[in-house]
Amino acid sequence: xxxxxxxxxxxxxxxxxxxxxxxxxxxxxxxxxxxxxxxxxxxxxxxxxxxxxxxxxxxxxxxxxxxxxxxxxxxxxxxxxxxxxxxxxxxxxxxxxxxxxxxxxxxxxxxxxxxxxxxxxxxxxxxxxxxxxxxxxxxxxxxxxxxxxxxxxxxxxxxxxxxxxxxxxxxxxxxxxxxxxxxxxxxxxxxxxxxxxxxxxxxxxxxxxxxxxxxxxxxxxxxxxxxxxxxxxxxxxxxxxxxxxxxxxxxxxxxxxxxxxxxxxxxxxxxxxxxxxxxxxxxxxxxxxxxxxxxxxxxxxxxxxxxxxxxxxxxxxxxxxxxxxxxxxxxxxxxxxxxxxxxxxxxxxxxxxxxxxxxxxxxxxxxxxxxxxxxxxxx
Numbered sequence: 001x002x003x004x005x006x007x008x009x010x011x012x013x014x015x016x017x018x019x020x021x022x023x024x025x026x027x028x029x030x031x032x033x034x035x036x037x038x039x040x041x042x043x044x045x046x047x048x049x050x051x052x053x054x055x056x057x058x059x060x061x062x063x064x065x066x067x068x069x070x071x072x073x074x075x076x077x078x079x080x081x082x083x084x085x086x087x088x089x090x091x092x093x094x095x096x097x098x099x100x101x102x103x104x105x106x107x108x109x110x111x112x113x114x115x116x117x118x119x120x121x122x123x124x125x126x127x128x129x130x131x132x133x134x135x136x137x138x139x140x141x142x143x144x145x146x147x148x149x150x151x152x153x154x155x156x157x158x159x160x161x162x163x164x165x166x167x168x169x170x171x172x173x174x175x176x177x178x179x180x181x182x183x184x185x186x187x188x189x190x191x192x193x194x195x196x197x198x199x200x201x202x203x204x205x206x207x208x209x210x211x212x213x214x215x216x217x218x219x220x221x222x223x224x225x226x227x228x229x230x231x232x233x234x235x236x237x238x239x240x241x242x243x244x245x246x247x248x249x250x251x252x253x254x255x256x257x258x259x260x261x262x263x264x265x266x267x268x269x270x271x272x273x274x275x276x277x278x279x280x281x282x283x284x285x286x287x288x289x290x291x292x293x294x295x296x297x298x299x300x301x302x303x304x305x306x307x308x309x310x311x312x313x314x315x316x317x318x319x320x321x322x323x324x325x326x327x328x329x330x331x332x333x334x335x336x337x338x339x340x341x342x343x344x345x346x347x348x349x350x351x352x353x354x355x356x357x358x359x360x361x362x363x364x365x366x367x368x369x370x371x372x373x374x375x376x377x378x379x
Contacts (some may be wrong), residue, residue: 031062045271053111060098060135067094068137087134095126124234127219135227139234226266229259236323237290247354250285250323254278254316257292261314264300273311280318287323290348292316295327295347295372303329303370310369325374331367344372351376 039054070088102114102122114122236256265272296314305312310330317324326330344363351359358378364371
C-alpha cells in the first residue's frame with residue numbers, strides 16, 4: 001500500500017497548486033487507526049472477532065476510496081455529471097473485484113468471510129459500503145482542495161502586503177511604482193477569483209450529496225436519510241466557517257444538534273443510549289455556531305454510549321434571556337486523544353467575544369464520567 005500511495009501522490013491531479021495536502025505517512029496512519037478502531041469496537045461487542053479477517057474485510061473498502069479518488073482527479077474541472085458517471089461506472093468493476101477477493105482469493109488462505117449462499121448479503125453490503133466510501137472520497141477531495149487553496153490565499157495575501165510596503169518605500173522611482181501597482185491589481189484580481197472559487201465548493205459538495213441521497217433512496221431509505229442529514233450538517237458547518245458567521249439563532253443550532261444525534265443513532269443502532277431533553281422554548285436567542293454541536297460531538301467520539309444504565313445525557317434548559325446546557329457521558333475504557341481541551345479552549349475564546357462575563361462553563365472530569373455545563377445569561 002505504501003508504494004501505491006507514493007505513486008498516487010506523484011499524480012499531477014492530486015497536487016493542490018503544486019503542494020501535497022497529506023503525506024503518505026499520514027494516509028497510512030489514518031487507515032491503521034481506522035482499522036484498529038473497527039476491530040476494537042467489534043471486539044468489544046463480540047470477543048470472537050479476529051484482527052486478520054477484519055483487516056481483509058476492509059481492504060476492498062480502502063481500495064474503493066482510492067479508486068474513486070483516482071477517477072475524480074482525471075477531470076481537471078470537476079463537474080457533477082462526471083461525479084455521477086464515476087459513481088455508476090466504478091461500482092460494477094469494484095463489486096466484481098470484491099467478489100473475486102472474498103469468494104475466491106481469501107478462502108485459499110483459510111479466511112472465509114462469506115459463504116457461497118451469502119451472495120445476496122454480499123451484494124447488499126457491497127452497495128451500501130460503496131456509497132459510504134464514495135462519499136468519503138468525495139468529501140476528502142474537496143476538503144483537500146479547500147486546504148490547498150486556503151494556503152495559497154494566505155501566501156498571496158502576504159505577498160500583496162509586501163508589495164504594498166515596497167510601494168511606500170520606493171516612491172522615488174515612478175516607473176517601478178507603476179509596475180508594482182499593476183502587479184498588485186493583477187494579484188488582487190487573482191486573489192478575489194480564487195476566493196470566489198473556494199466558496200463554490202461547499203455548495204457543490206452539498207448538491208452532490210443530494211444526488212447521492214436520491215440514488216441511495218432506491219437502495220436503503222435509512223441510508224438515504226443519513227446522507228441527507230450528513231449533507232445538512234456539513235453545509236451548516238462549512239457555511240459557518242466559510243462566511244465567518246459570528247452568531248446563529250438558537251433554534252438553528254438545536255435543529256442541527258438533533259441532526260447530529262440522528263446520524264449517530266443510525267450509526268450505533270440499538271447499541272446507542274441517549275437521554276436528550278429540551279425544557280422551555282427557544283425564541284430569539286443568538287449563540288455562536290457549532291457551540292453545542294462541538295460538545296456533543298466530543299461526547300460521541302470519546303464517550304461510551306452503549307451502557308443503558310449510563311446513557312449519554314443532554315439537557316437544554318431555556319427561559320427568556322437564559323440558556324443552560326448540560327452534557328454528561330461515560331468515558332470509553334480506551335484512552336481518548338488529548339484534543340478535547342483544545343476544543344474547550346477555542347469554545348471559551350468564541351464565547352468571550354460575544355458574552356464576556358455573561359457566561360459560565362463548568363467541566364467535571366471524573367474517572368469514569370465527563371460532565372460539561374454551559375450557562376449563558378442575557379442571551
